Amino acid sequence: MNELIFLILFPCIIAFILLLLPNNRIKDAIVALAGLVISLGSIYLFATSFTGGSVYFSFPFEPTAQVMFVIEVAISLLLLYLGMKFKQYVAVLLVLVQTAITLYFEMTMAGGLEPVKNLFIDEFSIIMALIIGIIGSLIAVYATSYMNTYHEHHPEIRDRRRMFFFVVFVFLAAMFGLVFSNNLLWVFFFWEITTLSSFLLIGYSETEEATNNAFLALKLNLLGGIAFAASFLYLATVDPSGGLFELDALIASGQSVAIIPAVLICFAGLTKAAQMPFSSWLVGAMVAPTPVSALLHSSTMVKAGVYIIVRFAPVLLGTLAGVALGMVGAVTFLLASAIAISQTNAKKVLAYSTIANLGLIVACASVGTPELVWAAIMLIIFHAVAKSLLFLCVGTVEHRTGSRDIEDMDGLIVKFPKIAVMIAIGIAGMFLAPFGMLISKWAAIEGFIDAPFGIVFVTILAFGSAVTVFFWAKWMGKVLSVTPFGENLEGSVSRGKWVVLSSLAALTVLAALLFPLVSSVLIEPYVLGVYGETARLAQDNIIIMLLMILLLLFLPLSLYTSSKESRKLPVYMSGRATTPDLKFAGSLGIQREMTTRNYYFDEYFGEKKLLRLGDPICILLILAAAALVAWGMSMGVVM
Structure with a gap:
């Protein structure tokens, strides 16, 4: 379990360090060193766990759930503020709907829930951890040089590299948390962190196009978030003890119980995986700096969408x-x-x-x-x-x-x-x-x-x-x-x-x-x-x-076998x-x-x-x- 906790928390620690450091070689060195550590951590996890099958861990639920709830409320308040600031009233409405569902659930249904197996690891989560840890880290390292050149070419764009790298490493931490969580409430928490991270990264340049495309991504993913949150109401009604909030227990409960939450959560997966009719947000995300595009496409955002659908494949x-x-x-x-x-x-x-x-x-x-x-x-x-x-x-x-x-x-x-x-x-x-x-x-x-x-x-x-x-x-x-x-x-x-x-x-x-x-x-x-x-x-x-x-x-x-004096043929234009x-x-x-x-x-x-x-x-x-x-x-x- 220690390896899982490390891979979730270490990128968060690095994120806050980078948020405080000025843009210099020390920051670049820390990104490179952190990327190396995260990559080696994911490889070590593979080396020590790939023969163990599915292993579940009893991590304390209540204190962690309270911290997550406070962060979720803070995220909602931030998105409401930004939505009002940029007059994105549809986004504001969607945030209010999702927040209302989660608050109703927390106030009326969550009191008796006590999931036990909150973290887990299996072969699929190891594969995802290797993708997140190795590819995500390489992209972060590449971004140090890229963002230097980016601001040289775009002096009109405000330099927010400290925020950029902060969000990148929070993004990686959220993805690790998502693939290691057996508790659906925790999956949802990390799911929303990825939505917020992509929103902030897509809008990095603060141009009108970037802002509009960031809110488009936010709105379409909030539709999925609403469906995800709605599945909790059903699960709490069917099993007030909270046993079905454990992913393995829900899948093992059979199709008659699991099909409704499976379809709701897979709908959220469709939005995050940019499937039609939600594909426009991923195309719009191309306005972001190239490392953001690479991150979204390869090791974070869209992979979260297909990951959750693969998990529910036995139910479907x-x-x-x-x-x-x-x-x-x-x-x-x-x-x-x-x-x-x-x-x-x-x-x-x-x-x-x-x-x-x-x-x-x-x-x-x-x-x-x-x-x-x-x-x-x-x-x-x-x-x-x-x-x-x-x-x-x-x-x-x-x-x-x-x-x-x-x-x-x-x-x-x-x-x-x-x-x-x-x-x-x-x-x-x-x-x-x-x-x-x-x-x-x-x-x-x-x-x-x-x-x-x-x-x-x-x-x-x-x-x-x-x-x-x-x-x-x-x-x-x-x-x-x-x-x-x-x-x-x-x-x-x-x-x-x-x-x-x-x-x-x-x-x-x-x-x-x-x-x-x-x-x-x-x-x-x-x-x-x-x-x-x-x-x-x-x-x-x-x-x-x-x-x-x-x-x-x-x-x-x-x-090596060809001659250094290779014969170069002239251009042939059909006799011309x-x-x-x-x-x-x-x-x-x-x-x-x-x-x-x-x-x-x-x-x-x-x-x-x-x-x-x-x-x-x-x-x-x-x-x-x-x-x-x-x-x-x-x-x-x-x-």
């Missing part, structure tokens, strides 16, 4: 409500992938690809079979590593070139050869073998075949996966295209950034190498403990994957006369410059067009899930 298994929620994820996966085709802004491509992949995870977890839960957890792992690498690479390129447009990334392999290779690794990690995203999608297809409405899910997954190949491949082509223009600019990138980017690139490759080990040591035991049966990758698929990994490892050898600087003779003898540009098909895959289609469909599916649960309970059956 075999229910029409679960199928409806899964269809929300499937539709989001297909349409968000299609929207990514029409985007030229690299961060928006990453945002919509995140929304899409989260949709696939939600679909797998909501249908809830052992095979699909296995695939969902694998998708969480590989998405976290590859997406953090891509965001930080794009942020580095943007600072050095002044653009995040994909069309401006021609010749990146010339200007930033190492970063271009890292971007290629990150992109490959999202859609190519032997990286785990592709293998996990294949496992998802196999899992959906035998699931209810499986043909629908398989069809959506097949088309959505085909779409992802399109937008990833065209971006990779831009990055790796060689042009005669530009000079190597990598010398201007700080050493700290290189350390973080190289570490994430290595983790992306390492995750592919250790794919079978991660599955056998962590994921398969977790699935076995939950379902009494497990899922694993077929032996033939493992052999094929290992052969692909060997090919991947042999590729760099070509750099060309010059070394990529110009050619056009009509009437006019000399033109050769350029390449991707197709974006905005008329077919435009953002507004597909959101107008996807948002209503997903709203209807969510309402259908709620209606099915309500009707089933009235009839005495689980739907």
